[in-house]
Amino acid sequence: MDTIASLFSFITTPVSWIIVQFHKVYGALFGDDSGWAWGLSIVSLVVLIRICLIPLFVKQIKSTRNMQVLQPKMKAIQERYKNDKQRQSEEMMKLYKETGTNPLSSCLPILAQSPFFFALYHVLSSIASGKKIGAINQDLLDSARQAHIFGAPLAAKFTDSVEKVTSLDASLTDVRIVTAIMIVLMSASQFFTQRQLMTKNVDLTVKTPYMQQQKMLMYIFPVIFAVMGINFPVGVLVYWLTTNVWTMGQQMYVINQNPTPGSKAQDAYLQRVLKSVTSHGEVRGRTRRKMVKAIVAKGSDRNDIERKFITGLGKLGLAAQEDGTVAKSETAAADAEGSQAHKRQQPKRQTKAKRQTAGHATAGAKGTESEAAGSKTSLEKQDAPQDSKPKSAGKPASGSSRQAKSGQRKGPQRPKHPSKK
Structure with a gap:
């Protein structure tokens, strides 16, 4: 972590200077050594940074929406050039250029905050070690070491030993309770922010792998923050919790005032x-x-x-x-x-009992109709006049054919074989 912090050492002095200026204002209200003076100084630092990042946040929203709209086209390109990765990459870049979309724009606010985050971490770590840094001189260093938020020093961490916490005039129990609560709040705010984005501000007509990735991140990010949070000083947890709450409120405003089409x-x-x-x-x-x-x-x-x-x-x-x-x-x-008049009306679905009753009624009606038809046919046969013409002598009667012996052929018979006489 010292190596990472040294990379952002160029911004350590500006960050410490901003904190000192806010501390002068809040120190006049709550006292120089008050935890509220130092804690509110960190909160004000976050607010100032996030206000400066609003233009990047607007770009992030536009980029995220463009990525959602382009997902079907991107999927089609991947399917078409699945065996040619170079051509696939070229077509993707061409699509981004035509639509003015930058995939990295969605990460700009986080990337822009990273230098301030690591600079603040370095400042608080120096306070815990009793080292002067940036605009924080010895008097401010002693004041910051005495500042407690609900009994937990700003520079204390969840994983600190009893000896280190004791050197900061605090108890290990108080430090762990405060840090645990702040870690839970930090993870919960991150989860709720991602959840309201997925459930309210996503085009429901677009079903793409991008949506599944966002759902996975909704559960993965809070876990990552919880694991990392046990190694953050209380002051850094204040910073990260404040920025999460700011993001959540900012996103709620965007969802209410400028929602995604189709959501x-x-x-x-x-x-x-x-x-x-x-x-x-x-x-x-x-x-x-x-x-x-x-x-x-x-x-x-x-x-x-x-x-x-x-x-x-x-x-x-x-x-x-x-x-x-x-x-x-x-x-x-x-x-x-x-x-409205031509709107198609769907018939209501009947219950099983009603359908069976209707079926029995239909069958009964058909049976009654067939009986009536049969009786009518029989009456017509009875009323029909008898044929007075004599039947032809050459034609055998129909009754005689029925009276023929079974097995005997109709018509002229072949003579028997002489041996069978």
Whole structure:
């Protein structure tokens, strides 16, 4: 870890300087040696970093969505050139270039945070060892060593020995309880962040291996953080828990305000827009108008959720315009009513008992009809006039043929063989 920290030593001084500046502000409120002063300084460092990373987060969202849209095409390329890896790679790069997608954009926020993370880890490790570092002089070093959060020193770790924890004026039990709770919260926030992304903000019409990979990461990442967390100082756990909570809140905002097309979040968002239009008669808000404008521009390429939204506007007698607004339209209302009238109605499924009863009734009706038909035929035969013409003498009666002996051939007989006379 010292080798990794030395690689990021160029940012250690700026990170320590930012912490010291925040400590001056919070120290005036809570006291210089208070754990809250130092803890809130770390939290403020996280907030400042994440604000600076918002442009990268926007790129991450766009890249993730583009990757979701491109998954079917990527799968087709893999199947087509499965025996030619070089051609497969070339076609993939061509696809990325045509669509303006960068697969690494989804990792940019994490990569950008890495230098600050390792610099903070190096600062806290130096505090635990009693070494001055960056902008932290001896007085600040002594103050930071005395700072405790719920009885746990900022520089203490879950795996520290009793002697090391005692040197920081704390008990091993307090350190392990506090670090364990923070590790659980850190892993839980990571899991919930990934879960809400998979369950709410994913296009349900696209089923690709990428989706399975994201589901696996949803369970793997929290476990990785839990294993790594036992080796992090309390101050680093504060940093990582804060950044996870920030990510979770930031993602909730994006899901509610700019959902992925075809996702459950988009359905909920458009229902809110439709409810607002019903109440006010217009699309309120620039973001909502931008969403409606994008739906209108899609034309026949709209998904089922977007078509449902357009139909809902038609029922209100409104039609979405190219600029994202809505206007009254009798044609839209008529189209909506027509689509409802011609909507195919599926018959309700009957229970087994009802189906059997209906079957018996049908069979009984058929039997009654056949009996009636039979009686009618017999009456017709009785009422038919008898034929008065005499039968031809040359033709044998039908009764005589039935009276013939069994085994005797009809018609002229062959003469017997003389030996059989």
